[in-house]
Amino acid sequence: MNKYRSHNCNELRKKDIDLKVSLSGWVNKKRDHGNLLFIDLRDNYGITQCIIDKENTNFSLLEKIQLETVIKVTGRVVDRSDETVNREIETGEIEISIENFEVLGSCIELPMPIFSDQEYSEEIRLKYRFLDLRRKKIHENIILRSKVISFIRHEMNNLGFLEFQTPILTSSSPEGARDFLVPSRLNPGKFYALPQAPQQFKQLIMVSGFDKYFQIAPCFRDEDARADRSPGEFYQLDMEMSFVEQEDVFEIVEKLLLKTFKKFSKKRLMFDRFPRIPYSESLLKYGNDKPDLRNPLIIQDITEIFTREDVSFEIFKKLVKSGSKVRCIVTKNTKNKPRSFFDNIDKWAKEQGASGLAYFTIEKDKQLSGKGPIGKFFSHQSLEALIDLTQAKIGDSIFLACAKERELERITSLARDKIAKDLDLIDENAFAFCWVVDYPMFKKDEETQIIEFSHNPFSMPQGNPDKIDFNKPLDILAYQYDIVCNGIELSSGAIRNHVPELMYKLFSIAGYDKKQVDEKFSGMINALSYGAPPHGGIAPGIDRIVMLLADEKNIREVTMFPMNQNAQDLMMNAPSKIDERQLKELNLILKSKK
């Protein structure tokens, strides 16, 4: 028999009445009636009410016990009368009549209450994460995370994938985010980098002939935090397959994600198959490459309207002449919305750094007319043309913005979210997945005008390699794809380029000569020359998947021991100073910061 307990705190039921039991757990709550004391004892599994009265010699000791003390109680399971049954907890039909108890772990005064639905500052939660994790919601989130990971692992095994570990101490790569570096004692002046993803290793695994690989892989990127992005480290379901095309990857991942989301969430799945949206279309219609398809609003380009003679909205016309574009969002049947609705959105847009969002509503008396501040600038013929172009109906409103393409995408993307929220158009009880496909291989840095890889340098360009026009690098598309769910980027993947000559060619466009490629990616480029299979893969973000399933807005709610926004672990005091001896061993000298 176990020294500490015969049952856990969510085990005893009516059938156990009269049984002599022992339970161990935390004192969740006390209710002291002076001569009668109730103690809610809590463990990982649940809560059991324990009771003791003044007749028992232990009464006065238990009366004084601090909340969150860990105790073992022994006693008999007793029935509760009908009036005193607690339907809120699973053990609510019984209680333990305490005969004896023992303190297993005492507790000093708490910095934050455990038994409470109050919200606390992140600072205190992260500093005392071990207390925070005792609280119901986050405790359940972490359990959910464990179950999701184990389900995925099981599914991947069934699909014939093999799980491998890849090195954590590896080499720095010139592309991508900033690396976390680890100085090498045995190689003075040289550094390891923590992997931003096991990208090269998983490709090497394919070259090694293992066919299907996966890993719940830690990834390290030294980038600033966001609500959906932990600083430092996160986990990906990293996977790679040999002898596959884009379609094969889609087939596997779609099924896996749908199965996972069906199993772990009650929310509706909007699509049985993920819609596929080309990158360029996504930028136009949604203003970004992570569209929230729960939002029915679509952005449309109406620049041509502003070249018409019978449109007299001179500010926009002038901007259009100098290369700006005009895009709009049509809202259905909003003619009766109060003026404040429109003005709030315009005001909001100005706060976002835009010049504002112009708007008018299409009305028809005898003729079409635009109602609203700028409605008068449009002739009825121009409104007809606008209706043709946008499929807007009478009674709909049009929000428009005019700017250079990049800025226009930014503001219309934000406006699309904002307007949908104001009109309550987003179904919070749904998951809307999609693929964003056909990413360009290269992009031009706005400031430096230098051509660089837009996504992943190891992606295979689309089309016959012999026919690709390398003189127009910005037109080259890649077999590169993302999965987006509810506006959150969940995964990124690609069919890889396994042809060394093609790789050199593409790297040369991004400014790396053969020697640099050989140096920086020696392991991989070398391997590709020794018989590499065509291969591809993807890497869904585990933390974000769990975040969506747990219906949380912040990734720290599904991360056991997260760092704060400044990438500090307030509980472990990381990062921390190191002593001179260690620095010396590592051949490091610290430069004092002024």
Next chain:
RNA sequence: GGGGGUGUAGCUCAGUUGGUUAGAGCGAUCGCCUGUCACGCGAUAGGUCGAGGGUUCGAGUCCCUUCACUCCCGCCA
């Protein structure tokens, strides 16, 4: 690196136009209470109003600087 928000008791928060000794709930301590499940009742302790400077007869409140936390932009192949 930049912008927004927040910072008052251990925790969550209130604090009016600048005006007496800065309040509440929870928690803590002490007392009362035998059926609660957010138990109830009474009392006590607990404050560098994030820090520094300024304006003022007087600052939690106004101004400047700064720090911490957070959200966002940049960044995230």
